[in-house]
Amino acid sequence: MSRLAQVILVLVVTAYPLAVYFGIQYLSLGALLALLLAVAGLRLLLISSEKHSVGGRIGAGALAAILAAVAATSWLRGDSQGLLWYPVFCNLLMLGIFVHSLLFQSQTVIERLARLREPNLPPSGIAYTRRVTQVWCGFFIANGAIAAGTAVNGDLSLWTLYNGLISYLLMGLLLAGEWLLRSRVRRSTGTTT
Secondary structure (H helix, E strand, O other): OOHHHHHHHHHHHHOHHHHHHHHHHHOOHHHHHHHHHHHHHHHHHHHOOOOOOHHHHHHHHHHHHHHHHHHHHHHHHOOOHHHHHHHHHHHHHHHHHHHHHHHHOOOOHHHHHHHHHOOOOOHHHHHHHHHHHHHHHHHHHHHHHHHHHHHHHOOHHHHHHHHHHHHHHHHHHHHHHHHHHHHHHHHHHOOOO
């Protein structure tokens, strides 16, 4: 898949809450669902051509399948309520990936990411990445629960505000906080984590 197509698909997935909000306001439900199903179908078709690990393709495929499922559910129900559950299922998927790496893999998701920059991670770094993976699991649980609350509430403005802005800000704060903590630990111990 071309770099431009990848960027467009990432933007569509990232902007999903805004796309749903404005799509419901300015498009017919049928047009919005057709657009979302087309995006999911395109993503599923293009996954096999990507040069990612099998796990990366499976995760991307799962996200596309979730998008197709929520759009199909809304189509079958004849309303937009199903679309509000996409962020919940994305958080559940991410939680599953992170928990699976904690329980069943030799390296956690965060350790694999850390080893891209530092292949010879010391034992203290491995322990640190394991703790960070656990923190992300907690984040996905809390974020998914709040996303579910906004979906059940049904207030589209509140749902869009949380899932399209606040959740991204919280994720950014967690990333920045972890980076600051890691920098402080490195300076104080003179080690790499």
